[in-house]
Amino acid sequence: MRGLSKTYPAVRGRRGAPGTPQVRATDGVELEVRRGEVFGLLGPNGAGKSTLVRQLTGLLRPDSGSVEILGHDIVRHPERAARILAYLGQESSALDELTVSLAAETTGRLRGLDVRRARAERDAVLEELGLTPIAGRPLKKLSGGQRRLACFAAALVGRRSLLVLDEPTTGMDPVARRAVWAAVDRRRAEHGTTVLLVTHNVIEAETVLDRVAVLDQGRVIACDTPAGLKEQVADEVRVELVWRERAPLEVPEVAVLRERALESGRRWTLRLAPEEARAVVATVTGGAAFAALDDFTLATPSLEDVYLALGGAARQGLVKA
């Protein structure tokens, strides 16, 4: 299972659009995704996720560095990318005016399937994703989530060893979301399909990803399993305090806490060592501070905390070096 069959040893930089100051969207990114893995790219807006994905799919030539997918050099032969991977971008404008069924069929045909096979695969995929009832409707007339699911269906027609999915479940209801992950899982179990997922959704990332790379300003600042990443902040507990009207700063213990808290209106968020957290909870739930307290929560770190803690320039929380 540890067959390192895919490597992206890369040092890449991409100059920004002309007229704007130079931007390095991806800066020496080095990643290695294993075959059959669901690998996530997590990062704030503008972190370089999309640029990286465009480089991987052969849409964008890196200034330097190399991309290798399943033994094929994509920088040298960008046209091969289309024959190895299926890409689900964020835009559906190429398919918008087609019916769900024709969008899937045409995409299959353009992946080199003959008519019979494209139709057979189309029917199978639409059935699998529960899209058959709306197969005859144009994508434009569907809700955002349904449209996204239809685009996902098109990405699945004509089997590929690698699926590159850019925020596939945006706008989807839980049923559609489950259908997407079930379809991904099935392909992984049956064909060893590898999945590269770009996401903002940390909760989803936590449940579906095998490993995740956190990107910030074009650099990979962390890369591990979700559990492994969480361990980096495992010695911290998140304490949230919600005050009734205002924080009782006259209580000395509370006044001390203020410096370490992230304030958002009546809400204070603190990242503390477990013993400290216990002491804080004891303080605020007893004595003078308790009268001013509206609510409090104590939570072990989630991927969200890791995201915030590692989030570099976009961070809102405390930095964990």
Next chain:
Amino acid sequence: MHAGRRDIAVHARHRDSAVHARRREEEQLVVSVVPAGVLPGGARAVEETAPGPAELGPPARLWPSLVAVYRAQLSRARVARIPLLFVATFQSVGIAVMMRGVVDTGGEAQSVVAGSSVLVVAYVALNLLSQYFGQLRASGGLDHYATLPVPPAAVVLGAAAAYASFTVPGTLVTAVFGCVLFGLPLSNLWILVAVVPLAGAALAGLGAACGLLAPRPELATLLGQLGMSAALLLGVLPADRMPEIVRLARDLLPSTYGVEAYARTFGAHPDWAVVLADLGVCAGVGVVSLAVATWAYRRAAVR
């Protein structure tokens, strides 16, 4: 605890896949519509031990993918294009009516009818196609095609062919209406079979190239509109009333040759050699402009 849950998940997946495979088998026995290649368990995909390069998926060949793009584009007409096709037709019919008061019968009438018919082609193939590609490029829709193993020419030619096809009903209606209005013979109307595709190829190629080369979608729209206005002014108005410089511009516009070829066939004894030469110019411009559009597509798709 986390690991435990994962074990179960993997387990369930295996069972699921077994059920799935069985169901697929049954399907094949009963209806046999699923070709063998689609069935799960293709040995090469699952092989984990061979570290060599993975087998590439099949590339889409030019002709089948062209047909697929053409079909898809044609189906868009039902959803989005019909109102615009009406506009194109009414515009041309309206111009023919308007010119009825200006020109007499004879040679000028012939060029008005031919010009307003070809104007439909200019409107749809040049203007609308340039808008379409301009928007597709700006919105990132080209990524969809660029990540499929499809020859660039198939995308451009398929879309151009579809847009040229959209013009057929409007061109026919305008031509018949114009002939009746100006009392011209309908006998040589069959020439449209050659004029529409050839002028369509030339103008659609130009439209696609404009749309794909324009740095912004607004610019693509503007170029398309300008091209159409040129086709309107230079194609419909009789040439001999124009100053020299405008006549030169008229000669540069590919739609002119379509108009002329068509206008000549109204005569009692048309000079077929000249008609053929005019159509040849259209075809030549079509080949060049479609080649440029294909190059522009490649450039726009992979930056």
